[in-house]
Amino acid sequence: MKTVWRNLGRLVVIAAFSISAAHARQLEDIKANGKFVCGLTIVQPFAYYDQTTREVVGYEVDLCNMIAADLGVKSEGKVVAADVRVPELIEGRIDLLAALMSYTKERAKVIDFSNQYVEDGFYFIVREDSPIAKVDQLSDKRISAAKGSLYQSAAARKFPDANVIAFDDGPLAFLALQQGKVDATIQRSAAAVGLQLRSPEGSPKIRLLEPPLLRQGSGFGIRKGEDEFKAYLNSFLDKLEASGEAQKLWDKWLGSKSDYKLERTFKIGKAMG
Template sequence: MNKTITSLALAGFFVTVAPGALHAEVLDDIRSRGSITCGVLNNLEPFGYLDPATREVIGYEVDLCRALAEHLGVTAEIKVVSSQARMPELLQGRLDVIVALISYSPERAEQIDFSGTYVADSFQAITTEGSGLETLDDIAGKRVSVIKGSFLEPLIQSKYPTATTVSFDDAATTFMAVAQGRVDATVQRTTQARALQLRLGDADNTVMLDPPITVQRSGFAIRKENPAFLAELNTFLAEYEESGAAQTLFDRWLGSESPFQLTRTFVVGSDIAE
């Protein structure tokens, strides 16, 4: 009888403990199957967008995913996700890693783990030439357009309570509101606004105001309880920076070799919570 009870107790112990003990890291799965599934955007130039000639997704983050895959010795599987669906897709196991300009926040960090920084993108106010606005602080008391539901609306209201925010459904409409004089200024992601300026070409009459209202850092995002995978991601980023590959990537998509002509002000692999 005692032997039976002891056996049952041990069996119960193993039922309780085994799931945790048998937890397989995502990194093991990636290496086992020989591929890594990256969730990327296809509507945000130059990070992830459709090449008009090939209809393939290209960009800064697509190249970064492929470089990560090469580092791991596997192939890159590119999966397009929306900004709204990227976290659910990750948490439900349909992605190995988000590489879709997901910016760090303490709230997000409670649900997912972030690697170090792989890009830091600023948000700036944009106005028209001759508007009389010369710096960011000049948006106080003005009508400012933002994308509906964006974190920028409460941020502007907090920093400039006399400004009136006017929301629109998408970045292009928000930008055109200032270009057409319907508002005094807009606040948008710098790269996104620059892409819209480039599309207007000679018809562009907008200028960006310094300093940025905020800077957000983005990194790889993965499911929690994968310490080996997180460590490997950070090792990759540190090596990518040290080898000069990070600067080459930046120059191609954002810097001297791109239409954006931006200057890099961040270190790849640096603390994302700075």
């Protein structure tokens, strides 16, 4: 973990240099280039490969397309792994992260955040046939999590005697639970429901342990110093909520028109941090 934060510290220096060089004019550059590159991390239904078209679709993909349409530019999605998404942003290979970025003080030293576009709980999840009934029973158990995720470090802090095992992504961490390689996994509730829905028939069922490890909003990640771009994104989110488009987006991917049938209990545009 110390190595991770040392690397993030180096990125702060890189970010500061990049801001000076670019004169913090990203919004104008996007319009001039006619293209908007959006960084995405594969977590269904937020961003995932459609089995028929092999194109990346989902809640966050639609958000990126809506921003591009609002700016009058072409939208381009780029899939990035969770543990390298921040460097990809800082080094200028993407314009924005729509990759379930939850606010932390450490991340906020390196990048800026828009207001939230989604909110969800992060739960410890066990197999339905597990004898584990309470969160505290995981204090010395094997727990899987996505590499570089907020909840990987949060679980390690909560249970220092547990063996928190990092996998490349959430689906692999979930599979480790199904296969009995770990005693529990940590997932967003929406992501866990989706993974269960897509599991082969006969797969072990799951239980979410209350209370959640944490509940967090996710916002767009942008480079430091891009105040005009941040103001635009926050205004865009406010318009989505006020117009009813936010509810339509939720219903399509997570609510009444989806297999998830989840109720939206938050508002898009709420400040984070």
